[in-house]
Every structure is written in C-alpha cells, then in structure tokens.
Amino acid sequence: MSKSKLTISVHTGSAGDPQYGGIVNPIYPASAYDYDTEVLYPRYYNTPNQKAAVEKIAALENAEDGLMFSSGMAAIMTSMFALLKGGDHIIFQSDLYGGTHHAALTVLNRYGIEYDMVDAVDPKNLELAIRKNTKVIYLETPSNPLLTITDVAAIAKIARKNNLISIIDNTFASPVNQNPIDFGIDIVIHSGTKYIGGHSDLVCGVMVSSKKLTAKIKASAQHFGGSLDANTSYLVERSLKTIVLRVQQQNKNAVAIARFLQKESGIVKVNYPGLKGHPGHSIAKKQMKGGFGGMLSFEIKGNPDKFLKRLKLIKKAVSLGGVETTISAPCKTSHAKLTAAERASAGISDQLLRLSVGIEEAKDIINDIKQAL
Numbered sequence: 001m002s003k004s005k006l007t008i009s010v011h012t013g014s015a016g017d018p019q020y021g022g023i024v025n026p027i028y029p030a031s032a033y034d035y036d037t038e039v040l041y042p043r044y045y046n047t048p049n050q051k052a053a054v055e056k057i058a059a060l061e062n063a064e065d066g067l068m069f070s071s072g073m074a075a076i077m078t079s080m081f082a083l084l085k086g087g088d089h090i091i092f093q094s095d096l097y098g099g100t101h102h103a104a105l106t107v108l109n110r111y112g113i114e115y116d117m118v119d120a121v122d123p124k125n126l127e128l129a130i131r132k133n134t135k136v137i138y139l140e141t142p143s144n145p146l147l148t149i150t151d152v153a154a155i156a157k158i159a160r161k162n163n164l165i166s167i168i169d170n171t172f173a174s175p176v177n178q179n180p181i182d183f184g185i186d187i188v189i190h191s192g193t194k195y196i197g198g199h200s201d202l203v204c205g206v207m208v209s210s211k212k213l214t215a216k217i218k219a220s221a222q223h224f225g226g227s228l229d230a231n232t233s234y235l236v237e238r239s240l241k242t243i244v245l246r247v248q249q250q251n252k253n254a255v256a257i258a259r260f261l262q263k264e265s266g267i268v269k270v271n272y273p274g275l276k277g278h279p280g281h282s283i284a285k286k287q288m289k290g291g292f293g294g295m296l297s298f299e300i301k302g303n304p305d306k307f308l309k310r311l312k313l314i315k316k317a318v319s320l321g322g323v324e325t326t327i328s329a330p331c332k333t334s335h336a337k338l339t340a341a342e343r344a345s346a347g348i349s350d351q352l353l354r355l356s357v358g359i360e361e362a363k364d365i366i367n368d369i370k371q372a373l
C-alpha cells in the first residue's frame with residue numbers, strides 16, 4: 001500500500017518501544033552489542049537509531065536503502081571515493097555547493113581522479129564531456145545561490161545510456177519537493193543539516209539508493225568512518241516527523257516573498273524557480289512535484305550591508321533550511337574564496353542576497369524586508 005509523505009514522515013522507521021509501550025523510538029546509545037547474531041556497531045551503519053532515520057528518508061525518496069553520515073560532506077565524499085578510483089573521470093555540473101566545488105578542486109586530483117565541470121542547464125554539454133574513463137555524473141538542482149534548474153530526467157537518461165552512475169545533491173529541494181530516483185537518478189544525497197534536521201541545531205548527511213549501490217558505498221564507508229551517533233540519529237528521525245508540514249509552509253512563504261520582491265522598486269532581480277519568468281520554471285514544475293522550495297535569492301539596488309543591518313526578524317547566518325528565516329551574502333560566504341572577476345563570471349554580484357525562508361507568517365517576513373528596504 002503506497003502511503004502519503006505525511007504518513008511516512010510520522011510512522012516509517014518508528015519501531016516504537018516494545019519493552020515499555022512508549023510510542024516513540026528509544027535511543028540506543030550502545031557502542032557494544034552481543035555478537036552472536038548480527039554484529040551491530042555504529043561505524044557499521046546498522047544500529048537501531050541510524051536504521052530508523054534512514055528508513056524514513058529512504059521511504060520519502062522512494063529508495064530501497066541508504067546510510068546516515070556525520071555531515072553532508074561525509075556523505076558526498078564517501079560516495080565519490082567509494083565509486084571512483086585513480087584514473088576515473090567524474091562530470092560535475094558547474095553550479096555546485098561551495099564545499100563540493102572546493103573539495104573537487106583541492107582533493108580529487110591528488111588521488112588521480114579526473115573531473116570536468118560543465119554548464120548542465122543544456123544537458124547536451126554533459127553528454128559532450130563524457131570520456132572513455134567517465135564513471136559518474138554529479139548534479140545539484142536547484143543550485144546555490146542562483147537557483148538554476150537542471151533537467152533531472154534528461155540527465156538521468158544520458159547517464160543510463162552511457163552506463164554511468166548518476167548522483168544528485170537534493171538538499172535544496174528536500175525529499176518533500178523533489179524525488180530524483182523517480183526520474184532515473186541512481187543516488188540521492190542530502191545535507192541533513194538543512195531541511196531534514198530543519199531546526200539549525202544538528203549536522204548530518206544521508207545517501208539513499210538501491211540496495212546494491214548502498215552496499216557498495218557502505219563497504220567503503222565503514223573504513224572512512226563518517227557514521228552518525230545514536231543521539232543525533234534519533235533527533236533526525238524525530239525532526240523528520242514534521243518535515244512535510246515545515247517544507248509546505250516554507251514553499252508557500254517563498255512564493256509569497258518572491259512575488260512581493262518582484263514588485264519592489266528596490267529589488268533588481270529575483271531568482272526563484274516558482275516564478276513564471278524563471279528560465280527553469282517549466283522544468284522545475286515537472287520535477288519539483290511537491291513545490292518550488294524555500295530558497296530564493298535577489299539583488300538589491302542599495303547597499304546590502306545597510307539592508308542586512310536594518311533587518312529585525314530575519315537573521316544573518318550561513319546554512320539554511322531551518323524553521324527561522326535567515327539571509328546571507330554569497331560574496332562573503334559560499335563564494336568568498338573566488339576573486340571578484342570569478343564571481344562576476346559566475347553571475348554572483350556583491351548585491352546578491354540569499355534567503356532561506358522559514359515557517360513564520362509570510363506577512364511578518366515581508367514587513368521586515370519592507371522596513372529594511
């Protein structure tokens with residue numbers, strides 16, 4: 001029986017408490033278990049709270065299996081190193097999370113792993129970059145901070161045709177809005193620090209996929225050791241019970257704020273895939289079935305520092321996906337390591353601000369922006 005995401009988020013992975021009849025999962029902090037049956041050990045990714053959190057996320061993403069990690073980057077790097085060896089080639093879309101971009105630039109070559117970064121808005125560019133030694137295609141949509149949209153189904157098809165493994169960083173969309181496995185993607189990764197945790201108070205990562213690919217990644221993950229502890233795993237599973245409610249409210253708020261910003265004279269440009277004028281709107285509509293997400297960015301006419309100082313409700317902070325609305329300047333955060341010229345060519349001006357929309361009343365967020373403008 002197929003269940004709705006609301007029901008999955010509350011019930012899946014909730015084994016309950018048979019000993020006392022409590023209705024939530026107990027926390028099992030043990031790092032030592034009797035070895036006569038299966039050997040349980042946190043770094044083997046098989047303890048009860050890890051499994052409960054993974055089951056819920058896998059069910060939300062229509063995946064068979066998965067692994068919880070101690071951060072989003074642990075999930076990303078472990079998956080890459082499990083699938084690639086020296087002499088292999090990986091193709092990244094060029095709009096990438098800063099941490100992934102920097103890791104590719106500074107780490108992969110040291111291990112003899114070759115890579116290209118291509119503009120994937122036109123999927124043909126990806127196909128043209130495929131070489132004899134290409135093994136993996138890596139996507140991220142909507143992208144950070146310009147919210148560009150890549151066509152997940154078109155790229156999954158290219159990957160399948162060429163026998164390549166496709167990975168997507170689905171953090172910005174969350175499992176509520178976009179389920180790439182339905183479009184033929186092999187591996188879905190989340191920084192669970194963002195929408196999955198949802199309260200700006202934990203760090204974790206997750207990969208979900210088929211049983212076969214999960215087992216392959218697990219074989220390396222046990223050696224790299226980036227597993228998640230029982231307490232945080234419990235908190236993740238607990239937080240997921242409200243992910244659908246949170247993200248639905250964030251979707252609704254973001255649409256209202258994007259529409260408001262579009263009409264404001266103090267705003268030059270709004271990047272939000274839910275707006276009809278966004279170049280990726282029709283593809284986003286096809287693949288973001290739950291909604292267009294809680295992330296948007298915009299350029300302001302005036303001095304961005306003065307604007308940020310005048311905000312009262314909206315907090316200036318890195319990271320995203322929490323219940324509170326936060327704002328950041330990509331030129332000082334995610335893209336601070338680039339030169340001004342590199343930022344300009346990437347389309348990231350000093351006037352660009354990125355908003356992570358929370359679950360507050362939309363009117364209150366809009367009023368805060370209004371008074372600060």
Ligand SMILES: *Cc1c(COP(=O)(O)O)cnc(C)c1O
Pocket residue numbers: 071072073074097099140144169171172191192193194203204205
């Ligand atoms: C935050 C983030 C990551 C990295 O996750 P951590 O939990 O900070 O390691 C990866 N991808 C995207 C899109 C992110 O926003």
